[in-house]
Amino acid sequence: MILGLGGTLAAQSGPPLDPTLAARIRLVCFDVDGVLTDGGIILGDAGGTRIELKRYDIQDGLAIKMLQQAGILTAIITGRESESVALRAKELAVDEVVQDIQARKVPALRRILERRGLDWSEVAFVGDDLPDIGVLRLVGLPVAVGNASFDAVQAAKLRLQKTGGAGAVREFVELLLRARGDWDTQVERYVASRSEER
Numbered sequence: 544m545i546l547g548l549g550g551t552l553a554a555q556s557g558p559p560l561d562p563t564l565a566a567r568i569r570l571v572c573f574d575v576d577g578v579l580t581d582g583g584i585i586l587g588d589a590g591g592t593r594i595e596l597k598r599y600d601i602q603d604g605l606a607i608k609m610l611q612q613a614g615i616l617t618a619i620i621t622g623r624e625s626e627s628v629a630l631r632a633k634e635l636a637v638d639e640v641v642q643d644i645q646a647r648k649v650p651a652l653r654r655i656l657e658r659r660g661l662d663w664s665e666v667a668f669v670g671d672d673l674p675d676i677g678v679l680r681l682v683g684l685p686v687a688v689g690n691a692s693f694d695a696v697q698a699a700k701l702r703l704q705k706t707g708g709a710g711a712v713r714e715f716v717e718l719l720l721r722a723r724g725d726w727d728t729q730v731e732r733y734v735a736s737r738s739e740e741r
């Protein structure tokens with residue numbers, strides 16, 4: 544069953560996310576292209592050096608910081624390799640980053656879980672396309688962004704309304720933390736932390 548923002552379908556009303564399921568989540572893992580970005584890449588050449596640029600959403604970035612503030616581990620697993628992802632992950636202090644050009648996301652995530660002592664049921668994964676389906680079928684909370692392909696949506700329990708690179712990550716984080724009863728608390732913690740003198 545696909546749960547949307549408002550229940551069984553995006554347009555329907557009802558509880559957006561099962562609080563029991565939300566409370567189990569200890570690691571939130573994101574795909575990059577089509578999830579943290581709109582899927583577009585800018586390729587260039589500067590004096591013989593290949594350059595790949597991506598555009599990220601600033602509110603998504605803050606959402607990842609809010610997850611961390613709430614004590615939830617964060618991960619990025621992508622099937623491409625680029626310095627842009629490494630820079631963004633470092634900027635956000637993402638806990639685990641895997642860039643595997645063969646898109647072997649299941650073994651990559653399995654190694655993270657073994658190292659962290661986590662179970663698949665404690666993981667949420669946000670994806671958009673075929674390389675994500677393997678992990679979407681295994682994790683406790685599989686999530687598809689609004690622009691996800693048909694097959695990715697079929698593998699997900701939750702389909703977001705917003706699209707990759709345009710607020711989907713922020714939408715999911717708010718849904719998750721609200722279902723845990725923690726969003727408002729974390730917002731106040733954030734505001735307080737930014738209201739102090741250095």
Ligand SMILES: [Mg+2]
Pocket residue numbers: 574575576577578670671672
């Ligand atoms: Mg993708």
